[in-house]
Amino acid sequence: MPINWFGETIWIPWQWGLLFVLPLIFLVMFIAACFLTKNTYACPICGHCFRKKWYHLIFSAHTMGDRWLRCPQCRKRDWCSLKEHSL
Ligand SMILES: [Zn+2]
Numbered sequence: 001m002p003i004n005w006f007g008e009t010i011w012i013p014w015q016w017g018l019l020f021v022l023p024l025i026f027l028v029m030f031i032a033a034c035f036l037t038k039n040t041y042a043c044p045i046c047g048h049c050f051r052k053k054w055y056h057l058i059f060s061a062h063t064m065g066d067r068w069l070r071c072p073q074c075r076k077r078d079w080c081s082l083k084e085h086s087l
Pocket of ligand 1: 043044045046047048071072073074075076
């Protein structure tokens with residue numbers, strides 16, 4: 001894996017790059033999850049407000065305010081809008 005270090009190209013084994021990148025990805029996901037679990041979402045079908053576990057939120061499709069989630073009350077999947085923001 002070539003790394004451009006101030007104009008000089010140095011070669012390091014690609015496994016090393018993985019070693020640096022993986023903990024960083026996990027850290028970012030962990031911080032994001034901490035904030036996400038505090039968010040409350042509202043079901044557009046029945047109006048039920050709910051919170052989801054971090055593993056539901058991390059892997060769900062989302063836009064700026066809406067998230068593709070299953071409502072725990074009516075069991076329907078839809079775009080649930082963000083009701084309360086943790087930030
Ligand atoms: Zn619902």
